[in-house]
Amino acid sequence: MSHAHPNFRHPKQPENDAGYTRRDYEGAISTLCAGCGHDSTTNAIIQACFELNVEPHRVVKISGIGCSSKTPAYFLSRSHGFNSVHGRMPSIATGANMANRDLLYIGISGDGDTASIGMGQFAHALRRNLNLNYICMNNGCYGLTKGQDSATADRGSASKKGIPNPYESIDLCELAIELGASYVARGFSGDKKQLVPLLKGAMAHNGLAFIDVISPCVTFNNTASSTKSYHYVREHIETTNTFDFVPLQQEILTHYDEGTSQEVTMHDGSIIHLHKVDSSKDLTSRQKAVNNLEKEKEKGRFLTGLLYVNPQIEETHDLINSTLYPLNTLTEEDLCPGSEILDRINSALR
Amino acid sequence: MKPTNIENPEHFHKVIDCQFACPAHTPVPEYIRLISQGKYDEAYAINWESNVFPGILGRICDRPCEPACRRTRVEETPVAICRLKRVAADNKNQATSFTPEVPDKKNGKKIGLIGGGPASLTVARDLLLLGYEIDLYDDQSKAGGFVRTQVPSFRLPEKVLNEEIDRILDMGVTTFFDTYVDNIKQIVDKNYDAIFVATGAPRGRDLPDLPGRIDGNESIFIGIEWLAAVLYRHVTSTPQKVIVLGGGNTAMDCCRMARRLGGEDVQVFVRSPRSDMKASPWEIEDAEEEGIPIVDNHSPLEFVIKDGKLTGMNFEKMTATYNNDGRRTLVPAGEPSVFVPCDLVLLAVGQQNAFPWITSESGIEMNKRGLPIVDKVTHQSTVPNIFFGGDAAFGPKNVITAVAHGHQAAISIDLFCRGKSLDDRPAPSTSLISQKLDMHDWLYDSNVSEDKRSAVPTIDKVKSLHDRLLEVELGYGKKTGHKEAMRCLNCDVETVFDYSTCIECESCVDVCPVSCINFTENGDEEDLRDRLLAPADNRDQPLYVSAILPTDRVMVKDENVCLHCGLCAERCPTASWEMMKFTYNSAQAGKK
The missing domain is CATH 3.50.50.60 (FAD/NAD(P)-binding domain)
Structure with a gap:
């Protein structure tokens, strides 16, 4: 049995601008089922971090409980990590983010961890627009407990057990847009060409970036009657638009004809170019974004791609006016500015 | 690109770099695996069948297999294939007879061999097993040719040489030693059904x-x-x-x-x-x-x-x-x-070659370089029943090439004596067998060893410089031999892809440590090589391309640095990837 990856890599493995090879972003070998969509999502994260020249030691990965929440073991083994309680990933992420706003936060959750037990935490992290990359690996079932329908299973969809789900499903993307996330996207684990740029855009984004990744469960929910199988998703996928993500440091080389693309400048100066946009699909409008989702849903299609983005919304630190620096860099002088300042504060409260 | 035709044995044969590079196409990974399991007799037998002189070649082979070894493409040094061959020879059971049964009933055909080196001895062995009678002529007092006279004992002890040469002679070769053939007419006049000339490059x-x-x-x-x-x-x-x-x-x-x-x-x-x-x-x-x-x-x-x-x-x-x-x-x-x-x-x-004993009246035509005109495949000269092999055929090469010549010449001589066309050559025998045992278990050891190549222990220098008969290399012991054998990447355990059951989850792409698997739009070879995940610029190594998949893409695998670790097959939910052992045995005389 293979408990470990061989250490040999392709001899011509390229280095990124930060001097790392892709291997530096890898983790332990996956113990998920063979063919699990989560492994592809994991790899897309590795690829996005590699392409963005992220320094592994500047990343924090946090997760809850579930198959999805196991995945932080399988990527970025040189980063910081915290495997928290079921559905409590957002609060751990909030705490960590409050303490050090300079790091890149990747929160991993699943449909059970987010849409059932963690729903309350999810809603409030969205409201606060926490600077977090919230990645939900969504397979419509509780894979770790043998495949019961989850809250995101579509009505009428039947998993391996064969009983159609009688309940309405929760659309996490709609919820995210409505509750205040500033970057909302949906991807498919089987389409890395789309997923990697979505992740890169999210990482460059300042504020809560929510990505719902449809990530089939091969063991319990990859049946012909399931709406979250590889086959069904491929047949019913619809994309908002293709787009390029141009990181800040990179020169813009592609020429876009006027009227055919929409440009969104991210907080850090990176740019997202959306191709072939028609004006009804303005992605910075919350209302239109929700409409787009509902329209495709009526047709029985999954809308994927970047669904909504608004870099103007302030993130938690800005909202609460917290310190600009990580707490561990604050000196005694910063923390105890002296009796004169204390007097000033006290008198302001009188 | 068109889908790779894996029915053609040459695709997977080429993936087994060592075997492909070996002139005799010895099934290297198979015998290395047997050594790792301590089955020295079996390992020796595979070698003996293919290259006839495992103990000799395990010491003095030119080892074209080693520069070809896949390991050189992922780390510095190849598996010590040659020295592992010696491990099999050194540790085999001394009581085991490796001689197959030679038929008592002869087929009535008589073959004359001129020169007693490796090429002739190979022809002798292959044909004796088919019931031919063999006469061997050599000007020395013992067989072996240049392997005996030229290779010093400190590299190849006489005992090893005698053992493997005598095994063939004892199969029933009639020898005429100390017999210098000064005119080929002497041999032609004896009315052999065929004559094989392997007199080396003696000058x-x-x-x-x-x-x-x-x-x-x-x-x-x-x-x-x-x-x-x-x-x-x-x-x-x-x-x-x-x-x-x-x-x-x-x-x-x-x-x-x-x-x-x-x-x-x-x-x-x-x-x-x-x-x-x-x-x-x-x-x-x-x-x-x-x-x-x-x-x-x-x-x-x-x-x-x-x-x-x-x-x-x-x-x-x-x-x-x-x-x-x-x-x-x-x-x-x-x-x-x-x-x-x-x-x-x-x-x-x-x-240089020298044929003062081959006169023009023999009918054997020579080219400008003074070499006989010999067919590259059949080894037939311009006289239909006279064949050439070893250094005498195409100029000085090495022992393993001479052995390969011997096998081919034996096939030709057998076809010739049976009145068949020499172009009607037997095909290699091949098989493809699944190695799956369990979810994560294989019949082969799929772990990739990261050990560096072990040095071969040698005898004390002062001692060896005093005695020209003392072999310098002591050879690997069983333990080091095992360690070295584990470095083999099992290139004969092939990754076989079935496009019809693939659901394109790409788990194989994600898990492959050397990024050699891709799912992408089809294109011509140049185009594909250009856009694979990892640089695919080693043109000597083929691409393995599937038929078109449901998403209109194809699976493209660059065989170049595949570690044969089996992870793609372990992570495949539909068993579209399978690890299958490909056996390729070059044809020998008498095979269909």
Whole structure:
């Protein structure tokens, strides 16, 4: 049995601008089922971090409980990590983010961890627009407990057990847009060409970036009657638009004809170019974004791609006016500015 | 690209780099696996069937397999394939007879073999098993050819040589030793059904025009003749200062032998730069290890004779220049000539074929280079029942090539004697067998060893320099042999892809440590190589392309650095990837 990856890599493995090879972003070998969509999502994260020249030691990965929440073991083994309680990933992420706003936060959750037990935490992290990359690996079932329908299973969809789900499903993307996330996207684990740029855009984004990744469960929910199988998703996928993500440091080389693309400048100066946009699909409008989702849903299609983005919304630190620096860099002088300042504060409260 | 046709055995054969590179196509990974399991007899048997002389080749093979080894593409050194062969030979059960049954009832056909080297012995073995009668002629008193007369005992002990040669002779070869054939007519007149000529390249090149050659004759020897003289104890000592001219393996044997016969100050002089030397790198290393300097870029000018006695040589320093297509020209560096004192010179500057005993009335046509005109595949000469092999056929090569020639010639002779077309050659026998045992368990050891190549232990230098009969290399012990065998990447366990069951989850892409699997839009080879996940610029290694998948893409695998770790198959939910052992056995005479 293979408990470990061989250490040999392709001899011509390229280095990124930060001097790392892709291997530096890898983790332990996956113990998920063979063919699990989560492994592809994991790899897309590795690829996005590699392409963005992220320094592994500047990343924090946090997760809850579930198959999805196991995945932080399988990527970025040189980063910081915290495997928290079921559905409590957002609060751990909030705490960590409050303490050090300079790091890149990747929160991993699943449909059970987010849409059932963690729903309350999810809603409030969205409201606060926490600077977090919230990645939900969504397979419509509780894979770790043998495949019961989850809250995101579509009505009428039947998993391996064969009983159609009688309940309405929760659309996490709609919820995210409505509750205040500033970057909302949906991807498919089987389409890395789309997923990697979505992740890169999210990482460059300042504020809560929510990505719902449809990530089939091969063991319990990859049946012909399931709406979250590889086959069904491929047949019913619809994309908002293709787009390029141009990181800040990179020169813009592609020429876009006027009227055919929409440009969104991210907080850090990176740019997202959306191709072939028609004006009804303005992605910075919350209302239109929700409409787009509902329209495709009526047709029985999954809308994927970047669904909504608004870099103007302030993130938690800005909202609460917290310190600009990580707490561990604050000196005694910063923390105890002296009796004169204390007097000033006290008198302001009188 | 069109989908790869894996029904064609050559695709997977090419993936087994070592076996593909071996002229005799010995199933290398299979015997290495057997060694790792301690099954030395089985490992030896596979070798014996394919290359006939495992103990000999495990010491002196030119090892074309090792530079081809896949490991050299992921780390520095190949698996020590050659020395593992020796592990099988050293550790096999001495009581096991590896001789298959030779039919008592002969088929009535008689074959004459001229020359008793590896090519002839291979023909003898292959044909004896089919009921042929074999007569073998050699001018020496024992069989073995140059392997016996030229390869020093410190590299190949006589015991090993005798064991493997006698095994064949004991199968029923009628030998005519000490019989120099001075005219092929003598053999033709004996009315053999077919004749096989494998008389090697027996003439060592001389430097007849170099000043001082004639006057210094008593102290100047042709390397291969001198080595034979040492073997037969006509030469038992050398003076202290010896110069060896030449950069091939014979030069290495000469200098090391001179060191053992009293040469204290032995030097090798080569005209070309060291990087162009013909000798195998390991043989150069072995010579240097024994304190023999290799001086490159020195072209001999003259033998210096004083009072009728050789006192040294003058050399001119050379510089190598290379033109655009890599052709080398050696030009004098323009420095004053260098005098090197010496008492003995050994010439190892090449070997030539010589056929003074083949007259034009035999009907055997010769080409401009003085070599017989021989078909590259069938080994047939212009006389239909006379075949050539070994160095005698296409010029000096090596033992393993001679063995491969022997197999091919035996096939031709058998077809010829049965009145069949020589082009109607038997196909290799192949099989493809699943290695799956369980979810994560395989019939082969899929773990990739990261151990570095183990050095072969050698005998104490002082001792070995005193005794030319002492073998320098001790060979791997069982433990080191096992460790070395585990370095093999099992290239014969092939990754076989079934596009019809693939759900394109890409788990294989994600898990592959060397990023060699891709799902992408089809294109021509150039285009595909250009856009695969990892650089696919090794043109010697094929791409494995599937038929079109449901998403209109194809699976493309670059075979170049695949570790055969089996992770793609372990992570595949639909068993679209399977690890299957591909067995490829070259055809031998008598096979259908």
